[in-house]
Amino acid sequence: MIDIKNLHKNFGDLEVLKGVNLKINPGEVVSILGGSGSGKSTMIRCINGLESITSGTISVDGFNVENKQDLLEVRKKCSTVFQQFDLYPHLSVLDNITLAPINVLGNSKQIAEEKGLELLKSVGLEDKTLSYPAQLSGGQKQRVGICRALAMNPDYLLLDEVTSSLDPEMTAEVLEILKNLAKQGITMISVTHEIEFAREISDRIVFLDEGKILSDLPKDQFFAVDGGRADPRIAKFLSKMSEFNEKA
Amino acid sequence: MGYGAEGFSIYDLQLWAQGLGLTIWIFLISSILGLLIGCLIGLIRSYRVPVIGKLLMVISEFLKNSPVLVQLFLVYFGIPAIFTIDMTPGLAAIITLTGNTAAFIAVIVISSIDSIDKRQLEAARSFALSETIILRWIIFPQSLSVAMPMLVGLAINQLQVTSLISVIGVIDLTRVGDIINQRTFEPFIVWPLIGLTYFILAKTIAYVGTRLEKRFSAYRLTNEL
Numbered sequence: 001m002i003d004i005k006n007l008h009k010n011f012g013d014l015e016v017l018k019g020v021n022l023k024i025n026p027g028e029v030v031s032i033l034g035g036s037g038s039g040k041s042t043m044i045r046c047i048n049g050l051e052s053i054t055s056g057t058i059s060v061d062g063f064n065v066e067n068k069q070d071l072l073e074v075r076k077k078c079s080t081v082f083q084q085f086d087l088y089p090h091l092s093v094l095d096n097i098t099l100a101p102i103n104v105l106g107n108s109k110q111i112a113e114e115k116g117l118e119l120l121k122s123v124g125l126e127d128k129t130l131s132y133p134a135q136l137s138g139g140q141k142q143r144v145g146i147c148r149a150l151a152m153n154p155d156y157l158l159l160d161e162v163t164s165s166l167d168p169e170m171t172a173e174v175l176e177i178l179k180n181l182a183k184q185g186i187t188m189i190s191v192t193h194e195i196e197f198a199r200e201i202s203d204r205i206v207f208l209d210e211g212k213i214l215s216d217l218p219k220d221q222f223f224a225v226d227g228g229r230a231d232p233r234i235a236k237f238l239s240k241m242s243e244f245n246e247k248a
Numbered sequence: 249m250g251y252g253a254e255g256f257s258i259y260d261l262q263l264w265a266q267g268l269g270l271t272i273w274i275f276l277i278s279s280i281l282g283l284l285i286g287c288l289i290g291l292i293r294s295y296r297v298p299v300i301g302k303l304l305m306v307i308s309e310f311l312k313n314s315p316v317l318v319q320l321f322l323v324y325f326g327i328p329a330i331f332t333i334d335m336t337p338g339l340a341a342i343i344t345l346t347g348n349t350a351a352f353i354a355v356i357v358i359s360s361i362d363s364i365d366k367r368q369l370e371a372a373r374s375f376a377l378s379e380t381i382i383l384r385w386i387i388f389p390q391s392l393s394v395a396m397p398m399l400v401g402l403a404i405n406q407l408q409v410t411s412l413i414s415v416i417g418v419i420d421l422t423r424v425g426d427i428i429n430q431r432t433f434e435p436f437i438v439w440p441l442i443g444l445t446y447f448i449l450a451k452t453i454a455y456v457g458t459r460l461e462k463r464f465s466a467y468r469l470t471n472e473l
């Protein structure tokens with residue numbers, strides 16, 4: 001379980017997270033919605049220890065992210081897929097995927113590569129094994145990003161707007177893969193602007209507004225007229241997003 | 249041929265070979281030591297080690313911005329005045345060139361590490377990769393690729409700089425030219441030949457450097473989709 005308790009995060013004088021409480025149980029798929037600048041990325045970055053916490057606690061299966069030793073365990077349990085892919089440009093697709101399994105999990109090169117190949121096959125990139133990231137389209141890069149994350153056998157997958165840098169066609173191909181993952185029962189925390197995608201895959205929807213959780217509801221309730229949408233701020237966000245997605 | 253001058257002899261060829269050997273030796277040893285020390289300074293600075301990092305940069309700025317000849321005199325005449333050591337011209341040459349090279353290498357290391365996209369390092373950390381692994385497998389290969397052209401340029405420049413050590417009496421290639429010239433009075437034969445030797449050395453460095461550069465930057469040169 002990921003357990004976030006009274007999380008505060010400041011950047012200097014700017015308070016970005018203002019007491020966030022959130023529990024994510026194994027097997028759950030939770031989508032985080034919220035306007036730009038509401039603190040979604042910061043929250044994800046606090047979970048995998050890329051940002052320090054100002055106050056409050058985050059624990060993952062009992063491991064505390066603020067403890068250096070524990071953080072390693074947290075990072076082994078949580079794999080992140082990034083908005084800008086952030087692949088290692090000097091490594092081949094396969095080496096991008098096997099670097100952490102070999103050096104963190106202690107997998108042999110052969111085992112890591114077999115697993116990597118299998119993952120690449122599952123996302124239709126088996127012919128790109130030896131390509132460099134610069135030779136791939138955005139959608140292909142993100143599929144590699146997903147493989148790199150899955151290669152660690154994570155208990156939790158953290159996704160931060162993983163399709164925001166992609167055009168609609170590539171977005172569709174990446175979302176398709178994530179939908180399949182969600183069906184397979186992997187725990188996912190997904191920050192997204194793709195409302196339809198969130199509606200399809202999520203068990204729960206969390207709405208973040210100016211550093212606070214405005215609503216945390218089961219999916220159906222969130223989208224119900226008398227549920228999350230009853231809040232004018234959420235209603236406004238949803239209508240803005242659906243307008244935006246129609247245009248795209 | 250001038251009055252009283254002697255002609256060239258086979259002995260000159262031997263002298264030339266000895267000078268060439270010494271120049272290459274001093275160049276190699278000071279380059280390798282300078283590379284090691286420069287990398288260390290660059291890393292200390294890049295990882296923002298307090299105090300030492302700043303101090304090393306001040307020294308490095310001094311070495312970069314003062315004449316090598318002045319540094320050479322400082323080492324050759326200065327160090328024996330303070331410490332009781334037997335300072336030979338060769339040792340002074342190696343110390344000076346090593347320090348000078350290290351200063352330039354440090355700057356190259358810092359700027360090439362700076363040029364790496366930092367988000368991929370965060371990604372690597374998020375997968376629990378250790379800082380050592382990140383340095384070895386992510387930062388090092390990419391900085392090397394960026395640094396290669398600068399390193400080649402520096403090496404060629406430092407090769408020319410070695411000629412200054414002839415001033416304190418090291419019998420390097422330049423000093424050998426001087427010796428032969430004084431005996432033969434054939435400046436227009438001696439100095440072009442000495443110059444040509446440096447030229448060939450420099451071109452060799454450039455050639456090897458370009459080959460290495462291509463190998464290390466394969467990932468940046470491929471752009472087909």
Ligand SMILES: Nc1ncnc2c1ncn2[C@@H]1O[C@H](COP(=O)(O)OP(=O)(O)O)[C@@H](O)[C@H]1O
Nearest residue numbers: 011014016034035036037038039040041042043
């Ligand atoms: N490293 C940082 N330093 C200063 N301010 C930051 C930093 N990272 C994010 N912020 C600020 O924190 C706020 C929330 O950012 P973010 O978590 O990226 O929002 P979201 O992902 O919801 O769009 C924004 O106002 C942003 O400018």
Ligand SMILES: [Mg+2]
Nearest residue numbers: 040041042161
């Ligand atoms: Mg964000």
